[in-house]
Each structure stands twice: as C-alpha cells, then as structure tokens.
Amino acid sequence: MPAYVREQAFDPWREVSEFQARELPAGRFGACASFVGTMREFNEGDDVRAMTLEHYPGMTDKYLEKLIDEAKARWPVLECLVVHRVGPMGPGDPIVLTAVWSAHRAAAFEACRYLMEELKHRAPFWKKETLAAGDERWVEQNTPG
Amino acid sequence: MSITVRYFASLRERLGLDEEQLETEGLQTVADLRRRIAGLRELPERTLVAVNQEYADPDHPLKDGDEVAFFPPVTGG
Numbered sequence: 001m002p003a004y005v006r007e008q009a010f011d012p013w014r015e016v017s018e019f020q021a022r023e024l025p026a027g028r029f030g031a032c033a034s035f036v037g038t039m040r041e042f043n044e045g046d047d048v049r050a051m052t053l054e055h056y057p058g059m060t061d062k063y064l065e066k067l068i069d070e071a072k073a074r075w076p077v078l079e080c081l082v083v084h085r086v087g088p089m090g091p092g093d094p095i096v097l098t099a100v101w102s103a104h105r106a107a108a109f110e111a112c113r114y115l116m117e118e119l120k121h122r123a124p125f126w127k128k129e130t131l132a133a134g135d136e137r138w139v140e141q142n143t144p145g
Numbered sequence: 146m147s148i149t150v151r152y153f154a155s156l157r158e159r160l161g162l163d164e165e166q167l168e169t170e171g172l173q174t175v176a177d178l179r180r181r182i183a184g185l186r187e188l189p190e191r192t193l194v195a196v197n198q199e200y201a202d203p204d205h206p207l208k209d210g211d212e213v214a215f216f217p218p219v220t221g222g
Contacts, residue, residue, distance in 0.1 A: 037222050053221070054154050056214060059198035084221065096222050116222060124195070124214075125221025126154035138155040139220040 003064030003082040005055060010083055012036045012097040019081045024101050029078050033108035034099035035116050041091035043139070047132035053086045053095070056124035060084070063123045071100065071114055075107040082115060084125065117145075146170055146209045150182065153216035160186055169207060176203035178213060191218055 002019065016034055039051055068080040083097040098115040102108040120142050127139040146169045157163050172178050175194050182188055194201050195214045207213070 055221070056151075056153055056195070056198070056216070059195060059214070062198055120219075120222035122200075122219065123221050124153070124216060124219055126217065127220045128154070138158075138217070141218060142220055142222070 002080065003061060003068060004084070005057075005060055005064075006083060006085050007087045009089070009093055010085065010097075012083065012094045015081065015083050015097055016099050019079075019099070020101070023079055028103075029101045030103050031105040031108040032099060032101045033105070033112040034097065035112055036094055037096040037116075039089055039091050039093045039095055043129060046129075048091065048129045049132050049134075050088060050090050050130040052088045052128045052130075053084075054126045054128065055084075055086045059124050064119065067115055067118050067123070070118070071111040074114070075100075075102065075111040077102045077107050077111050080111065080115060082119065084119070084123070086125070146172075146207070148178070148207060148209070148211045148213055150178075151212065151214040153214060155217050156189070156192060156215055162186075172207055174203065174207060175201050175205045175213070178207060179203070179215075182215070188215065189217070192216065193218065 041048055064082045071077060071080055078101045081099040085095050098112050100108045100111040128136055130136050147166055148169050150167055151164050152160055152162055172181060192215050196205055197212055
C-alpha cells in the first residue's frame with residue numbers, strides 16, 4: 001500500500017511523477033490531485049528556525065494505509081499516494097504529500113482533501129519547533145485549515 | 146498480567162519516560178489503566194490512548210502482552 005514515512009528529505013513532485021509512471025497505466029486516469037505541505041519559517045507569530053517531527057513507528061504506517069483504504073471505499077479512485085517526513089527539518093522542506101488519481105476530477109479533489117484532513121487529525125505525528133532564539137516548543141494543535 | 150506502556154512527544158518529555166512494563170492484575174479496561182497511571186504520574190486530560198497501535202476507547206479490554214500508548218493530540222501534516 002503506497003504510504004511512506006521518510007526520515008530523509010523528499011521531492012514531492014518527483015514522488016508523484018515516478019509513482020504515476022510506475023503504477024498508473026497511461027489512458028486509465030483522467031485526473032490527479034495532489035497536496036504538498038511545507039515547513040513554514042513562522043508559526044503563531046514567531047520565527048521558526050527548525051522543526052522535528054516525531055511519530056509512532058508501526059502505528060503511523062498502519063494508520064496512513066487505513067486512511068487510503070477509507071478514501072478508496074468512499075470515492076472511485078484508482079490510486080492514492082501518501083508520503084510523510086519525520087525527524088529534523090528546516091523551513092521550505094516538504095513535510096507531507098497526498099496525491100490521488102481517478103477517472104474524473106471530483107473524486108481526486110475530494111479524496112485528496114479527505115486524506116490530508118484525516119491525516120492531520122488522526123495520524124500519530126507530533127511537531128516540535130525550534131524558535132529563532134533557540135528555545136523549543138511542542139505544537140499543541142493544528143491550524144484550522 | 147503485564148503490559149507495555151509507551152509515551153510519546155510532549156508527554157514523554159514531561160514524564161521523562163518513553164516506556165515501562167506494568168503489572169496490571171485486577172485491571173480490566175483502558176479506563177482502569179489510565180486511573181492507575183494517573184495515580185503514579187501526571188496525565189493531562191487530553192491524552193489519547195492506543196492499544197496495540199489502534200485508537201482505543203476507555204472501555205477497551207486489556208490482555209496480557211498488550212502495548213498501550215499514551216500521547217497528546219496529534220499535529221502532523
């Protein structure tokens with residue numbers, strides 16, 4: 001099942017094009033929707049210098065796969081791809097990719113949004129920020145969207 | 146009966162503990178375990194619980210060898 005947790009930096013656009021070339025026969029899909037979440041250099045009014053993402057190995061992978069199963073049950077999608085970074089990273093680094101392929105655009109858009117929102121609310125990841133002055137803090141909650 | 150308890154993120158740092166084995170004779174459910182741990186350590190109200198890597202309700206039954214994780218609200222993505 002195409003859900004990956006990565007400890008190294010990844011290129012989301014390359015992930016999308018390589019996955020598509022490998023898994024989706026040309027002519028079978030008419031739509032691909034993707035979302036990329038990237039680390040900001042600011043949060044809650046403060047400058048953020050770096051971030052570390054912790055996760056729950058084992059549960060994380062299982063959970064991302066479960067979300068993909070749910071999206072496939074709910075919409076007529078052909079394939080889904082989810083990639084999530086963990087460990088230390090800096091501003092500008094991609095954190096998460098969700099991508100969905102389907103025959104028509106509605107399913108791709110809706111399933112892509114679903115994967116992203118459910119991931120943010122349910123998948124066991126936690127962000128810890130390092131602020132400009134060097135002090136660290138755990139992010140307590142997601143932004144509303 | 147023995148279970149493995151794991152703590153993550155801010156909770157792990159606050160407790161200074163990532164994992165412990167607990168003897169849980171007499172404990173039937175997640176709610177029982179939570180009460181036991183809250184008697185030993187400070188557990189914030191919003192702490193979430195997973196049993197064997199699945200989210201679990203307070204009435205979820207416990208069995209020997211379970212892995213129970215306590216963690217704060219998630220903030221991925």
